[in-house]
Amino acid sequence: MKIAVCIKRVPDMETRFKIAASGSSVDETGLKYDMSDFDGYAVETALQLNEKQGPGETVVISLGPDVVQEQLRKALSMGADRAVQLKSDRVPADGLAIATALAAELKSGGYDLILFGRQAVDSANATVGPMTAELLDLPCATAVSSLEIANGRATARRELEGAAEVVEFSLPAIVSVDEGMPRARYPSLKGIMAAKKKPLEVRPAQLGEERITIEKMELPPERAAGRIVGEGPAAVPELVRLLHTEAKVL
Amino acid sequence: MANTFAFAESRGGALRRVAFETVSAARALADACGGGEVHAFLAGAPGVSSLASELGKYGADVVIVVEHPGLANANAESLAATAAERIRAGGYRAAVFSASAQGRDLAPRVAAKLGVGMAADVIAFELSGDALVVKHPAYAGKVIATLKLTGSPAIMTLHPGARAAVEAPTEARVESAQPAADPGASKVLVKEMIAGGGAKLDIGDAPVIVSGGRGLKSADNFRLVEDLAAAFGNAAVGATRAVTDDGWRPHSDQIGQTGRQVSPDLYVACGISGAIQHIAGMRNSRTIVAINKDKEAPIFKVADYGIVGDVVEILPVLTAAVKEAREKG
Numbered sequence: 001m002k003i004a005v006c007i008k009r010v011p012d013m014e015t016r017f018k019i020a021a022s023g024s025s026v027d028e029t030g031l032k033y034d035m036s037d038f039d040g041y042a043v044e045t046a047l048q049l050n051e052k053q054g055p056g057e058t059v060v061i062s063l064g065p066d067v068v069q070e071q072l073r074k075a076l077s078m079g080a081d082r083a084v085q086l087k088s089d090r091v092p093a094d095g096l097a098i099a100t101a102l103a104a105e106l107k108s109g110g111y112d113l114i115l116f117g118r119q120a121v122d123s124a125n126a127t128v129g130p131m132t133a134e135l136l137d138l139p140c141a142t143a144v145s146s147l148e149i150a151n152g153r154a155t156a157r158r159e160l161e162g163a164a165e166v167v168e169f170s171l172p173a174i175v176s177v178d179e180g181m182p183r184a185r186y187p188s189l190k191g192i193m194a195a196k197k198k199p200l201e202v203r204p205a206q207l208g209e210e211r212i213t214i215e216k217m218e219l220p221p222e223r224a225a226g227r228i229v230g231e232g233p234a235a236v237p238e239l240v241r242l243l244h245t246e247a248k249v250l
Numbered sequence: 251m252a253n254t255f256a257f258a259e260s261r262g263g264a265l266r267r268v269a270f271e272t273v274s275a276a277r278a279l280a281d282a283c284g285g286g287e288v289h290a291f292l293a294g295a296p297g298v299s300s301l302a303s304e305l306g307k308y309g310a311d312v313v314i315v316v317e318h319p320g321l322a323n324a325n326a327e328s329l330a331a332t333a334a335e336r337i338r339a340g341g342y343r344a345a346v347f348s349a350s351a352q353g354r355d356l357a358p359r360v361a362a363k364l365g366v367g368m369a370a371d372v373i374a375f376e377l378s379g380d381a382l383v384v385k386h387p388a389y390a391g392k393v394i395a396t397l398k399l400t401g402s403p404a405i406m407t408l409h410p411g412a413r414a415a416v417e418a419p420t421e422a423r424v425e426s427a428q429p430a431a432d433p434g435a436s437k438v439l440v441k442e443m444i445a446g447g448g449a450k451l452d453i454g455d456a457p458v459i460v461s462g463g464r465g466l467k468s469a470d471n472f473r474l475v476e477d478l479a480a481a482f483g484n485a486a487v488g489a490t491r492a493v494t495d496d497g498w499r500p501h502s503d504q505i506g507q508t509g510r511q512v513s514p515d516l517y518v519a520c521g522i523s524g525a526i527q528h529i530a531g532m533r534n535s536r537t538i539v540a541i542n543k544d545k546e547a548p549i550f551k552v553a554d555y556g557i558v559g560d561v562v563e564i565l566p567v568l569t570a571a572v573k574e575a576r577e578k579g
């Protein structure tokens with residue numbers, strides 16, 4: 001199958017974020033970057049599908065400034081065949097502006113399957129995948145936790161609150177992947193060497209109109225320090241008393 | 251004066267709690283627009299119209315009811331097409347969906363069809379001049395972004411539980427509508443609905459969550475977590491990724507950065523270390539209790555109350571004490 005995977009460069013979430021002087025973005029000094037968690041699952045999903053189902057091509061696409069080439073190279077070192085950077089000096093806050101550019105790139109690519117992460121861990125929107133599907137008028141299943149493909153038909157499971165649904169559709173289609181799908185593999189040394197020679201094309205991003213601007217970013221209020229009530233089962237009565245009289249949740 | 255649109259989510263012939271939250275949020279927006287009307291959109295199998303009056307309780311002036319046998323299960327293509335058509339025709343200032351599994355699936359499609367701005371997972375909002383200004387948790391909940399949406403209608407999905415539904419009773423008028431796209435012709439069809447564990451509360455709705463981690467040592471010991479949840483009566487069971495990875499609990503129970511984000515009144519973390527990816531999913535809980543044998547475990551940094559000790563020993567005692575406290579009232 002010819003599979004495209006859209007990946008976003010995001011900072012490592014284990015950071016203690018600081019707000020930049022502008023007040024409307026995080027301070028980027030010292031941040032480490034990787035592809036977003038679910039985008040890694042999506043790359044892995046594509047690789048496994050093509051490994052299992054015989055000859056295919058996995059193309060990774062990222063929109064952003066030149067630094068996104070780092071994440072594209074990582075995907076290539078995992079095993080993707082080629083990469084496309086949709087070059088823009090920044091990544092818009094408006095998911096529809098991003099989806100418009102991705103759709104323009106994907107439209108004539110002849111892909112059987114286009115994969116997205118359920119949501120990018122930085123923006124946490126979960127909008128770019130289904131928006132792109134809408135712009136391309138393709139069948140779309142969002143937030144899937146398992147996916148099977150046979151004879152041009154896909155079966156996917158989606159987790160709902162306290163329930164799940166199984167959906168069916170034909171390819172070509174768009175799928176956004178959630179927890180439950182395979183985790184990203186670590187690139188091998190051989191993979192890293194091979195990636196250096198794989199094609200990485202750069203094209204200008206044809207961004208859509210932007211209707212969303214970031215006014216401000218702030219850190220959420222810190223939780224007040226708690227206390228250790230005691231040790232072992234002997235501490236239970238005091239805990240229950242506090243839950244009743246102080247926290248009023250019992 | 252402008253009207254607002256609210257998507258009223260139902261499943262299996264019943265309204266979900268988030269339906270009242272979206273209607274109530276749309277009410278607040280309509281009031282801020284000088285007292286416009288709230289138009290709630292309710293779709294489902296024939297018979298779903300009987301739920302319309304419940305939406306009036308939270309301030310819906312009109313309930314647009316779309317009944318069709320093909321809408322018994324969620325049908326994203328038909329619903330998105332129908333909602334988009336109504337929103338386009340209605341000239342609304344804003345359209346509110348829930349940031350539920352269904353709302354997150356539908357709202358982006360509707361925004362793309364209409365070519366309008368959409369804010370996801372909103373925890374607070376206000377109209378400011380000709381913009382809708384919203385707050386949205388980003389960076390795994392470590393940063394709160396304030397976003398400004400220009401243009402009309404503005405679409406948003408509301409974080410479940412972020413804003414309780416407020417009663418504002420009106421006598422809702424019912425208006426029937428047809429699906430804009432034949433549900434049977436959708437490219438993606440639901441083949442099977444898999445119900446969760448019967449009458450159990452969902453972790454997104456439960457006022458109390460008892461969550462277990464690897465410190466429980468075995469899938470069997472999750473019985474202790476379930477017993478405590480049962481003692482609370484209004485509790486759901488959650489889990490860490492370590493536990494869902496080991497297959498002790500289903501992925502749908504996972505709380506955290508790559509799982510569900512919850513904000514119950516009470517969160518009891520049992521044998522959970524408190525990795526930042528887990529905290530990302532529960533840090534907005536009102537009260538947090540942690541039980542861990544390691545007094546240096548990071549979970550104690552976010553917990554209001556902690557007990558240091560063996561969770562397998564402590565849970566049965568806590569369960570008995572909670573039962574007793576609840577019986578006493």
Ligand SMILES: Cc1cc2nc3c(=O)[nH]c(=O)nc-3n(C[C@H](O)[C@H](O)[C@H](O)COP(=O)(O)OP(=O)(O)OC[C@H]3O[C@@H](n4cnc5c(N)ncnc54)[C@H](O)[C@@H]3O)c2cc1C
Nearest residue numbers: 463464465490491492506507508509521523527528543561
């Ligand atoms: C990209 C990414 C995304 C992730 N997303 C998530 C997510 O969404 N949700 C999530 O939960 N994790 C997530 N994780 C995993 C996370 O980093 C941790 O590995 C995980 O949360 C640990 O689970 P745990 O606390 O159950 O296990 P552990 O970290 O192994 O902790 C077990 C704890 O139990 C205590 N303990 C042991 N025995 C006892 C006993 N007898 N009595 C009491 N306490 C005891 C120990 O002291 C320890 O603190 C993610 C990781 C990555 C890299």
Ligand SMILES: Nc1ncnc2c1ncn2[C@@H]1O[C@H](COP(=O)(O)O)[C@@H](O)[C@H]1O
Nearest residue numbers: 006007063116117119120125126127128
């Ligand atoms: N700048 C980008 N470049 C490529 N893919 C992206 C970009 N932004 C978002 N995506 C894709 O869209 C998914 C959802 O992102 P979001 O809607 O921002 O949460 C991500 O997991 C990626 O698969």
